[in-house]
Amino acid sequence: MTPSAAAPTKLNKFEKYKVEKDGLAVKDELKQFSELGWEALDETDLVHRLKWLGIFFRPVTPGQFMLRLRIANGILNAEQLRVLASIVQRYGDDGSADITTRQNLQLRGIRFEDFPNIFEQLQQAGLTSVQSGMDNVRNITGSPVAGIDGAEFIDTIPLCQTIQDAITNHGTGNPEYTNLPRKFNIAVAGGPDNSVHAEINDIAYVPAFKDSHFGFNVLVGGFFSAKRCEAAIPLNAWVTDNQLADLSCAILRVFRDHGSRANRQKSRLMWLIDDWGLDKFRAAVEAEFGQPLPEAAPKDEIAWEKRDHIGIHPQKQEGLHYAGLHVPVGRLKADEMFEIARLAQVYGNGDIRLTVEQNVILTGIETAKLEAFEQESLLETFSLNPAPLVRELVSCTGARFCNFALVETKQRALALTQELTEELNLSQSVRIHWTGCPNSCGQPQVADIGLMGTKTRKDGKTVEAVDIYMGGKVGKDAQLGERVLKSIPCDDLKPVLRDLLLEKFGATARA
Numbered sequence: 165m166t167p168s169a170a171a172p173t174k175l176n177k178f179e180k181y182k183v184e185k186d187g188l189a190v191k192d193e194l195k196q197f198s199e200l201g202w203e204a205l206d207e208t209d210l211v212h213r214l215k216w217l218g219i220f221f222r223p224v225t226p227g228q229f230m231l232r233l234r235i236a237n238g239i240l241n242a243e244q245l246r247v248l249a250s251i252v253q254r255y256g257d258d259g260s261a262d263i264t265t266r267q268n269l270q271l272r273g274i275r276f277e278d279f280p281n282i283f284e285q286l287q288q289a290g291l292t293s294v295q296s297g298m299d300n301v302r303n304i305t306g307s308p309v310a311g312i313d314g315a316e317f318i319d320t321i322p323l324c325q326t327i328q329d330a331i332t333n334h335g336t337g338n339p340e341y342t343n344l345p346r347k348f349n350i351a352v353a354g355g356p357d358n359s360v361h362a363e364i365n366d367i368a369y370v371p372a373f374k375d376s377h378f379g380f381n382v383l384v385g386g387f388f389s390a391k392r393c394e395a396a397i398p399l400n401a402w403v404t405d406n407q408l409a410d411l412s413c414a415i416l417r418v419f420r421d422h423g424s425r426a427n428r429q430k431s432r433l434m435w436l437i438d439d440w441g442l443d444k445f446r447a448a449v450e451a452e453f454g455q456p457l458p459e460a461a462p463k464d465e466i467a468w469e470k471r472d473h474i475g476i477h478p479q480k481q482e483g484l485h486y487a488g489l490h491v492p493v494g495r496l497k498a499d500e501m502f503e504i505a506r507l508a509q510v511y512g513n514g515d516i517r518l519t520v521e522q523n524v525i526l527t528g529i530e531t532a533k534l535e536a537f538e539q540e541s542l543l544e545t546f547s548l549n550p551a552p553l554v555r556e557l558v559s560c561t562g563a564r565f566c567n568f569a570l571v572e573t574k575q576r577a578l579a580l581t582q583e584l585t586e587e588l589n590l591s592q593s594v595r596i597h598w599t600g601c602p603n604s605c606g607q608p609q610v611a612d613i614g615l616m617g618t619k620t621r622k623d624g625k626t627v628e629a630v631d632i633y634m635g636g637k638v639g640k641d642a643q644l645g646e647r648v649l650k651s652i653p654c655d656d657l658k659p660v661l662r663d664l665l666l667e668k669f670g671a672t673a674r675a
């Protein structure tokens with residue numbers, strides 16, 4: 165759908181190609197495209213429009229494509245994971261999957277001609293990748309322990325699914341929401357610990373009671389970009405659980421029709437809120453929603469420190485447990501995916517959950533099965549009790565596959581953390597987030613120590629470096645961290661991190 169009101173006088177180049185042909189149009193062309201081969205495609209189709217189907221051309225590995233799924237609330241079942249494992253298995257060492265910072269999966273190494281068949285497999289398995297890239301709503305995140313957490317106020321799984329279904333027309337594609345001015349993030353928190361990082365989403369729903377009725381306060385406008393990062397602000401609105409999809413769609417229509425399409429660096433929702441002021445924005449949302457929005461509840465129910473869900477924990481269902489497996493920097497190989505699916509079925513209820521920390525949770529494990537489960541060899545790789553520095557390590561894709569990257573991230577993050585683990589004793593875990601460039605996919609601003617890739621000069625040469633962020637606070641009273649150090653060459657980073665850990669996080673040197 166074309167934006168109706170306030171059509172900008174000057175469209176940026178992305179808007180121009182969307183006017184030429186809607187992104188979702190490639191859905192009907194995919195079969196023909198795959199017969200032609202990717203080398204024969206129009207460049208805009210190849211590099212941009214295919215992202216409406218979740219297909220990402222990777223200039224770093226041409227011919228090996230990435231497929232970004234959408235997994236509402238990060239929950240899938242063992243059969244679905246097996247389908248995904250079998251897709252990446254075909255590509256041998258080139259095939260892998262990454263758990264993303266939005267509780268989602270990206271598959272790698274895919275050959276272009278295989279996509280029509282892969283989409284059939286996804287459809288049969290009840291999976292979709294539609295609208296997962298470019299100017300679309302990203303994966304809808306929810307509490308990773310929804311439905312099993314004794315402390316939760318509401319199970320967010322059906323809520324996230326309903327929002328996703330509305331925006332994507334049940335995973336088939338919905339032209340109403342495929343031409344937004346920019347990307348868009350939505351999160352639903354269901355418990356007291358804010359495990360979705362509500363504050364960094366364009367829309368976040370946080371639990372809040374009003375006159376003893378349960379509902380959600382609404383936050384809007386949170387985002388990170390290279391130019392600007394902002395925490396979400398209260399819309400001063402309160403809605404009930406059955407209104408989340410309608411309100412999300414109303415906000416999206418306001419954004420679609422009025423958000424700036426001139427400068428892509430100033431197109432995220434917060435720029436519209438700034439431009440209009442919150443009152444005008446709220447009134448426009450209310451008009452689109454079709455009914456008055458009640459004022460926010462005076463306080464929300466986010467009262468806890470954030471949990472990481474690693475290890476074995478009791479579920480609210482008597483006699484059942486969930487197990488949080490630490491997946492180092494979120495990367496999975498096909499055999500590991502098959503193995504996770506097997507463990508989910510042998511020991512649990514067959515479900516697999518993903519977290520925004522790029523880890524896996526298995527659910528429904530009976531007490532009697534715990535001992536045998538803990539002996540499984542996969543848990544040597546995906547630990548239930550990782551060392552404090554590795555435990556909360558998060559990393560974006562980085563230079564291995566991402567052409568925006570200024571540095572390699574995942575391997576470096578792991579190697580450095582392992583070296584520091586050998587040198588230091590730590591009694592507490594430290595949340596370290598790596599991101600390969602200022603786009604901040606690895607969310608360095610929410611970390612205790614955030615590392616953002618950059619370049620600097622050293623000994624007359626340009627070298628990989630990082631800016632260091634600190635002070636990110638998550639959970640209750642979340643706040644974004646700030647840059648404290650600039651342009652540390654990656655080769656000189658270890659002693660800097662070591663000193664920070666010794667001085668600020670209670671680390672002591674090992675004898």
Ligand code: SRM
Nearest residue numbers: 264265266268302387388389390560561565566603604605
């Ligand atoms: Fe991101 C673009 C990877 C979460 C902000 N992001 C990209 C691209 C698509 C660039 C590209 O085409 O290469 C990266 C794909 C690399 C690859 O091959 O994997 C990419 N982003 C990721 C993932 C995979 C990082 C990860 O390792 O987990 C995350 C996928 C989430 C998902 O499942 O959909 C990912 N990206 C984020 C987040 C974190 C979040 O949502 O909590 C952010 C910051 C929050 C936000 O968006 O407000 C983020 N990504 C960006 C931006 C900057 C957006 C902006 O407004 O300027 C870009 C660049 C852009 O959109 O122009 C970007």
Ligand code: SF4
Nearest residue numbers: 560566569600601605
């Ligand atoms: Fe790529 Fe930069 Fe995002 Fe990392 S932060 S995945 S390097 S765009």
